Amino acid sequence: MSTAQEPAVPALTRKDFESDQDVRWCPGCGDYAILASVLRVLPTLGVPRENFVFLSGIGCSSRFPYYVNTYGFHTIHGRAPAIATGLKIARPELSVWVVTGDGDALSIGGNHLIHILRRNVDVNILLFNNRIYGLTKGQYSPTSEFGKVTKSTPIGSVDHPFHPVAVALGADATFVARSVDVEAKHLQEVVRRAHAHRGTAFVEILQNCNIFNDGAFEALTDKAVKAETQLVLEHGKPLVFGKNRDKGIRLGSGLRPEVVALGNGVGEDDLLVHDEQDPTLAYFLSRMGPPDFPTPIGVFHAVERPCYDRALDDQITTARARQGEGDLDALLDRGDTWDVG
Amino acid sequence: MEAAGSNKPARTSKPIETRDAVVVRFAGDSGDGMQVVGSQFTIESALAGNDLGTLPDYPAEIRAPAGSLAGVSGFQLNFSSHEVYTPGDSCDVLVAMNPAALKVNLEDGSLKPGAMLILDRETFTDQNLRKAEYASNPLADGTLDGYQVFPVDITKLTTNALVNSGLSNKQILRCKNFLALGLMAWLFQRPLDPTLRWIADKFKKTPELLDANTRVLMAGYNFGETTELFHTAYEVRPAEIAPGRYRNVTGNTAAALGFLAASRRAGRPLFLGSYPITPASDILHELATYKSFGVRTFQAEDEIAAVGAALGAAFGGAIGLTTTSGPGMCLKAEAMGLAVAVELPLVIADIQRGSPSTGLPTKTEQADLLLAMYGRHGECPLPILAAATPADCFATAFEAVRIAIRYMTPVIFLSDGYIANGAEPWLIPRESELPAIAATFRTDPEGYKPYLRDPETLARPWVVPGTPGLEHRIGGLEREDVTGNVCYHPLNHEHMVRTRARKVAGVAAEIPPSVVAGAPAGDVLVLGWGSTYGAISSAVHELHGEGAAVGHLHLRYLNPLPPDLGEILRRFRRVLVPEMNLGQLVRLVRAEYLVDAVGLSKVQGRPFKVSEMVAAVRKQLEEAR
Numbered sequence: 001m002s003t004a005q006e007p008a009v010p011a012l013t014r015k016d017f018e019s020d021q022d023v024r025w026c027p028g029c030g031d032y033a034i035l036a037s038v039l040r041v042l043p044t045l046g047v048p049r050e051n052f053v054f055l056s057g058i059g060c061s062s063r064f065p066y067y068v069n070t071y072g073f074h075t076i077h078g079r080a081p082a083i084a085t086g087l088k089i090a091r092p093e094l095s096v097w098v099v100t101g102d103g104d105a106l107s108i109g110g111n112h113l114i115h116i117l118r119r120n121v122d123v124n125i126l127l128f129n130n131r132i133y134g135l136t137k138g139q140y141s142p143t144s145e146f147g148k149v150t151k152s153t154p155i156g157s158v159d160h161p162f163h164p165v166a167v168a169l170g171a172d173a174t175f176v177a178r179s180v181d182v183e184a185k186h187l188q189e190v191v192r193r194a195h196a197h198r199g200t201a202f203v204e205i206l207q208n209c210n211i212f213n214d215g216a217f218e219a220l221t222d223k224a225v226k227a228e229t230q231l232v233l234e235h236g237k238p239l240v241f242g243k244n245r246d247k248g249i250r251l252g253s254g255l256r257p258e259v260v261a262l263g264n265g266v267g268e269d270d271l272l273v274h275d276e277q278d279p280t281l282a283y284f285l286s287r288m289g290p291p292d293f294p295t296p297i298g299v300f301h302a303v304e305r306p307c308y309d310r311a312l313d314d315q316i317t318t319a320r321a322r323q324g325e326g327d328l329d330a331l332l333d334r335g336d337t338w339d340v341g
Numbered sequence: 342m343e344a345a346g347s348n349k350p351a352r353t354s355k356p357i358e359t360r361d362a363v364v365v366r367f368a369g370d371s372g373d374g375m376q377v378v379g380s381q382f383t384i385e386s387a388l389a390g391n392d393l394g395t396l397p398d399y400p401a402e403i404r405a406p407a408g409s410l411a412g413v414s415g416f417q418l419n420f421s422s423h424e425v426y427t428p429g430d431s432c433d434v435l436v437a438m439n440p441a442a443l444k445v446n447l448e449d450g451s452l453k454p455g456a457m458l459i460l461d462r463e464t465f466t467d468q469n470l471r472k473a474e475y476a477s478n479p480l481a482d483g484t485l486d487g488y489q490v491f492p493v494d495i496t497k498l499t500t501n502a503l504v505n506s507g508l509s510n511k512q513i514l515r516c517k518n519f520l521a522l523g524l525m526a527w528l529f530q531r532p533l534d535p536t537l538r539w540i541a542d543k544f545k546k547t548p549e550l551l552d553a554n555t556r557v558l559m560a561g562y563n564f565g566e567t568t569e570l571f572h573t574a575y576e577v578r579p580a581e582i583a584p585g586r587y588r589n590v591t592g593n594t595a596a597a598l599g600f601l602a603a604s605r606r607a608g609r610p611l612f613l614g615s616y617p618i619t620p621a622s623d624i625l626h627e628l629a630t631y632k633s634f635g636v637r638t639f640q641a642e643d644e645i646a647a648v649g650a651a652l653g654a655a656f657g658g659a660i661g662l663t664t665t666s667g668p669g670m671c672l673k674a675e676a677m678g679l680a681v682a683v684e685l686p687l688v689i690a691d692i693q694r695g696s697p698s699t700g701l702p703t704k705t706e707q708a709d710l711l712l713a714m715y716g717r718h719g720e721c722p723l724p725i726l727a728a729a730t731p732a733d734c735f736a737t738a739f740e741a742v743r744i745a746i747r748y749m750t751p752v753i754f755l756s757d758g759y760i761a762n763g764a765e766p767w768l769i770p771r772e773s774e775l776p777a778i779a780a781t782f783r784t785d786p787e788g789y790k791p792y793l794r795d796p797e798t799l800a801r802p803w804v805v806p807g808t809p810g811l812e813h814r815i816g817g818l819e820r821e822d823v824t825g826n827v828c829y830h831p832l833n834h835e836h837m838v839r840t841r842a843r844k845v846a847g848v849a850a851e852i853p854p855s856v857v858a859g860a861p862a863g864d865v866l867v868l869g870w871g872s873t874y875g876a877i878s879s880a881v882h883e884l885h886g887e888g889a890a891v892g893h894l895h896l897r898y899l900n901p902l903p904p905d906l907g908e909i910l911r912r913f914r915r916v917l918v919p920e921m922n923l924g925q926l927v928r929l930v931r932a933e934y935l936v937d938a939v940g941l942s943k944v945q946g947r948p949f950k951v952s953e954m955v956a957a958v959r960k961q962l963e964e965a966r
Contacts, residue, residue, distance in 0.1 A: 049809075066816070088653075111643060326631065340584050341583075
């Protein structure tokens with residue numbers, strides 16, 4: 001989407017998007033970093049401030065709308081995608097964002113999440129995944145690892161976790177990405193891409209809960225090792241990682257990706273090349289992670305498909321073009337009528 | 342509009358007897374097209390100028406086993422030369438397409454003594470009798486003594502009419518319903534034009550079926566004229582009804598039109614979020630065809646998403662509507678609480694059915710009143726309106742939208758399967774006659790606070806995203822009055838709970854004075870709500886005509902109740918509250934007004950009969966003396 005086509009908007013700054021409410025996340029929460037990145041991106045998008053709407057469900061992340069000086073709606077647990085769908089259908093010109101968490105989006109709201117994705121409603125979804133229930137003080141979430149010991153699973157969880165990116169791909173999402181709370185530059189670029197995408201943009205943001213699940217992503221964010229544990233996806237580029245960019249992902253036997261060391265006759269030409277439009281590759285990437293693979297971050301998948309909101313709008317435009325603007329008196333008289341007196 | 346001239350039947354040459362009112366019932370397998378012929382006979386009767394009331398009655402299964410008792414589908418119509426309030430207690434004529442259809446209706450006690458039974462003789466085979474659990478053939482064993490039996494070879498007549506049509510046997514048999522309809526049209530001297538037009542439209546892409554159904558319809562009509570089975574035709578003269586243009590309308594269609602009309606008069610687009618559920622789905626189907634009016638319908642993934650989307654649309658400035666039945670409204674309860682908290686306009690239409698759980702999905706009941714009143718977490722009041730008749734669904738839906746906007750509140754619209762599917766003639770309004778609904782968005786940032794209330798209605802301002810300078814946040818957390826900022830202060834919470842309640846109670850100030858039909862004071866007041874209107878009206882009309890001091894008050898506004906209700910209750914010595922539940926309004930009225938009102942309950946999935954109502958009121962009259 002070209003920003004040149006946007007209406008002229010007075011230059012906005014981060015300050016314009018800060019609300020007057022005190023931010024009440026725990027000190028050290030990853031949500032602060034995400035808020036900072038989003039506040040940095042919003043003024044650059046060429047959208048008038050009043051056209052932004054942030055909606056959320058319930059959970060720590062869902063307090064987000066209170067801290068952004070746009071229109072906002074803190075709704076009920078899991079239902080923000082449904083409420084956002086209604087808003088976007090009614091007002092297609094608005095820039096609609098849903099902020100949610102792993103419990104909100106994937107547990108209580110799982111149904112709404114998959115349906116907004118398959119419908120491809122033009123809404124941006126930021127899913128803060130800290131793999132724990134924070135606001136209810138530390139129960140395991142649908143992304144917590146098997147065996148996780150929490151207050152509600154004192155001898156370990158026996159739930160198999162969701163992979164949010166794989167869930168989104170399974171629901172035929174047209175834009176699926178992942179970033180990390182503290183990777184500000186990367187996160188901001190992903191958020192910009194999400195905004196530019198027409199259709200539902202799904203962004204998983206790995207986020208640290210320093211109270212109930214501290215260090216869940218430490219291996220991914222620790223400066224000493226992150227070059228070895230992150231696989232930064234770039235469209236059209238081979239899947240290379242490592243501090244010395246000396247490792248890559250190759251397709252092994254039987255469609256199984258494998259990590260290979262570059263050199264000794266293995267070159268970048270032998271590696272998988274990232275293609276955001278290839279659903280199979282996206283699925284491979286969605287299943288990668290420790291201990292055998294680095295964790296991919298960036299845009300997994302981005303394709304064009306008609307948006308529900310626009311398609312419905314088109315039907316209305318077409319109906320009006322064919323039948324003319326609705327005439328209520330004619331409609332009331334439809335069918336067999338008879339006159340008395 | 343004239344259909345093919347050659348098809349226009351001449352008036353019969355047989356003697357014609359005049360009747361005041363006739364109740365007919367078409368019954369057959371659920372695949373026999375009984376709803377179609379019932380609807381067509383209704384339209385024919387409406388065009389003949391009769392007042393009428395209908396009751397479609399079909400099983401929950403789409404196609405129960407053919408010929409079985411469970412698969413019987415019926416359509417009852419009461420048409421009259423005077424005012425009609427109900428589909429009629431019992432039938433003068435039953436058209437039964439098979440033994441099961443006969444048996445169900447005989448057992449029902451829904452036939453008058455001496456009723457005419459028009460039966461498809463050929464279907465009374467051993468196999469079909471077994472399916473209908475008949476030990477012997479009722480045509481021969483005396484079961485039908487006391488009725489006028491007309492065995493007609495409906496199947497054979499249909500087949501004969503379609504000799505050389507090139508249709509398969511199966512296709513031919515599917516035309517049988519029109520043979521029956523043609524015969525009934527002759528018997529009651531109904532105009533065939535509307536049915537011919539319907540056939541022409543329905544089968545415009547299959548000329549062979551258009552021709553076949555037309556031929557069969559005419560064959561049925563002509564059979565009536567030529568057969569010696571029928572010596573007399575009947576006629577029901579036009580009723581005296583207020584002048585104007587009429588159409589037949591079901592409650593669900595009237596509701597859809599009412600919601601649309603309200604959105605037009607408010608100048609805001611209508612948004613429907615809905616999940617299919619019997620008996621509400623027809624509102625979704627109807628509104629889905631209103632695209633040229635800018636109506637957006639969204640078939641959601643579940644009931645919760647349906648109400649959520651409607652609320653999101655309301656936040657965006659649309660008229661948010663969600664339609665459902667009892668089980669669905671339970672699922673919506675949490676989101677309705679959010680709507681109460683954020684004070685956005687929203688209409689929740691509950692088309693009640695036999696409950697709890699899946700219950701009797703295709704049958705009627707009005708047992709969701711207390712759910713509507715109290716079925717949410719916390720102190721969560723909202724206005725509740727109930728429609729009384731199919732046509733009344735229009736005005737009640739319109740009023741529900743008006744209140745939702747004026748008071749910035751969710752509103753529950755109650756209807757039920759009886760009036761949702763039932764039809765009656767409707768004096769069609771003109772758009773320009775409908776009141777305008779003020780629906781203004783605030784755009785002035787000067788002094789704006791999200792919860793700064795209108796002193797008269799206590800409504801907060803409606804500000805929609807996209808309005809510069811009025812950016813604000815709303816949500817489910819308790820908020821400070823005026824500013825709308827999240828606030829956990831104990832006294833603020835109590836203030837907000839009381840303010841929300843006061844706002845809803847304040848709707849009473851706009852409720853028009855109540856109208857009591859029959860006696861304005863005296864022995865017995867029959868207090869009703871919803872679809873019991875027809876039976877109560879008929880009963881009270883009858884008894885008041887006999888000189889009894891009985892009055893009828895029917896409530897459209899169930900929350901808040903009309904401000905004059907307490908005074909009216911005290912004008913009568915007894916108050917009887919008939920309901921298709923175990924006594925819900927009666928409980929509210931007793932609690933609110935400390936009157937010794939008594940309930941009259943019926944929970945059989947079927948509406949009250951007038952005779953039941955008359956008997957119950959008589960008992961009260963006797964006790965009052």
